Amino acid sequence: MDRIRDAATILSQAKRVVVFTGAGISAESGVPTFRDALTGLWERFDAQALATPQAFADDPALVWGWYEWRRTQLLRVRPNPGHDAVAALAGLVPTLTVITQNVDDLHERAGSVDPLHLHGSLFAPRCSVCAAPASPVSPTVTSPGTAPGASPGLSPESASGSGSGSGSASGSPLGSTPTAGVADEGRRITPPACERCGGAIRPGVVWFGEALPEDALETAVLAASECDVLLTVGTSGLVYPAAEIPRVAARFGAAVIQVNPQATPLDALAVVNLHQSAAQALPALVEALQS
Ligand code: OAD
Numbered sequence: 001m002d003r004i005r006d007a008a009t010i011l012s013q014a015k016r017v018v019v020f021t022g023a024g025i026s027a028e029s030g031v032p033t034f035r036d037a038l039t040g041l042w043e044r045f046d047a048q049a050l051a052t053p054q055a056f057a058d059d060p061a062l063v064w065g066w067y068e069w070r071r072t073q074l075l076r077v078r079p080n081p082g083h084d085a086v087a088a089l090a091g092l093v094p095t096l097t098v099i100t101q102n103v104d105d106l107h108e109r110a111g112s113v114d115p116l117h118l119h120g121s122l123f124a125p126r127c128s129v130c131a132a133p134a135s136p137v138s139p140t141v142t143s144p145g146t147a148p149g150a151s152p153g154l155s156p157e158s159a160s161g162s163g164s165g166s167g168s169a170s171g172s173p174l175g176s177t178p179t180a181g182v183a184d185e186g187r188r189i190t191p192p193a194c195e196r197c198g199g200a201i202r203p204g205v206v207w208f209g210e211a212l213p214e215d216a217l218e219t220a221v222l223a224a225s226e227c228d229v230l231l232t233v234g235t236s237g238l239v240y241p242a243a244e245i246p247r248v249a250a251r252f253g254a255a256v257i258q259v260n261p262q263a264t265p266l267d268a269l270a271v272v273n274l275h276q277s278a279a280q281a282l283p284a285l286v287e288a289l290q291s
Contacts, residue, residue: 004281007231007257007272008288014228014255017093019086020245021100021107021278024234024260028080028279029106031073033234042066042187052208056128060200061188067203068189071122071136074104082233082278083110085286089231092289097223101235101242103205116216116223118242120205129199134192212241224248233259233278237266 011017023033032038038045045066049055056063087110090096098107098115103122107115117124125134191200206212221244224230230249237243250256250269258270259281267273274281 003272003274004284004288007274007285010255010257010272011089011093011229011231011285011289014093016095016097016223016227016229017089018097018099018223018227018230018245018249018254019089020224020230020232020235021086021098021102022233022235022237023102025082025086025100025278026080026102026104026106027234028082028277029077031077031104031106042069048208051205053210056202056207059188060128060202061190064191064201064203065187065189067122067205069187070103074106074122077106079106079110080279082282083107083112085278085282086233087111088286089282089289092286097220097227099220099223099245101239116220118206118212118216118220118245120203120213122203122205124204125201126204127194127197127199128191128202130194130197132194132196133204134194134201217241220245221248224254225252227252227254229255229257231257231259232266232270233282235260235264235266236262237264 027033050066083106098112100115101119105123123136224245225248230246232246246256256270257272258266259274259278261277
């Protein structure tokens with residue numbers, strides 16, 4: 001409890017606070033962290049291999065199917081007390097900026113206003129050719145086990161068992177391929193076509209090898225350089241340039257407080273390490289601030 005008290009004391013004296021979150025804050029909502037192994041329908045695929053421009057070029061239906069599966073999974077989960085506490089924090093400190101590496105919408109659904117999405121969002125698809133924004137659509141066909149009420153079905157490609165999207169046959173660059181000749185169990189969903197140019201709509205997330213959205217990154221770096229306290233929650237602090245954010249804050253004299261049940265490279269940077277889960281530590285921190 002004393003570490004919570006220490007963190008609350010530091011926060012109570014702060015004028016400008018940044019909350020920097022990673023996949024760990026969504027873990028207790030049932031959203032696997034990025035480094036969790038993929039499970040279920042996608043267990044034989046490698047997230048790092050699916051989240052690349054090349055993967056989308058090679059097999060747009062498989063990559064679009066994966067992101068649609070992830071988006072529809074989100075429709076079935078809720079923000080957890082960790083997200084709720086971040087939203088509550090905004091009313092307890094003079095200025096709060098939420099910066100997230102997550103592509104889910106759980107901060108927004110908990111009430112945080114305009115979190116900066118450094119890695120984009122599952123809810124901001126865009127045209128892969130002309131970059132026109134597209135609205136999230138309900139999947140053209142669904143994979144078994146997605147949103148309730150969805151009629152499990154197979155995408156046209158896999159229904160025919162042809163696996164017409166390249167990369168579904170042997171030698172897929174996307175990790176091990178489904179048993180040869182077996183339909184992809186509906187993994188493939190043909191991406192919608194852009195209304196403006198007809199190009200394939202792609203997920204509005206940052207893929208490996210792609211630049212982060214410039215405006216979000218610039219705003220995040222500025223907020224980190226001006227804050228008094230940066231609260232980092234549920235990130236391994238391994239993926240740059242996002243992982244630079246807590247380090248920028250420390251370089252400009254901010255106190256860094258970390259919430260993570262595991263040790264990370266950020267332990268050395270933090271003045272207080274709360275080695276607990278987000279859904280435990282953050283509500284306790286808010287309660288201590290309010291007492
Ligand atoms: P990781 O999966 O790398 O790390 C998740 C962190 O959350 C780990 O340090 C866990 O210990 C911690 N964690 C797990 N459960 C937690 C809980 N209940 N409460 C608090 N912490 C918990 O995810 P990120 O650090 O977010 O980028 O990964 C950063 C980026 O790496 C992702 O945004 C993704 C990936 O490359 C892109 O997709 C561009």
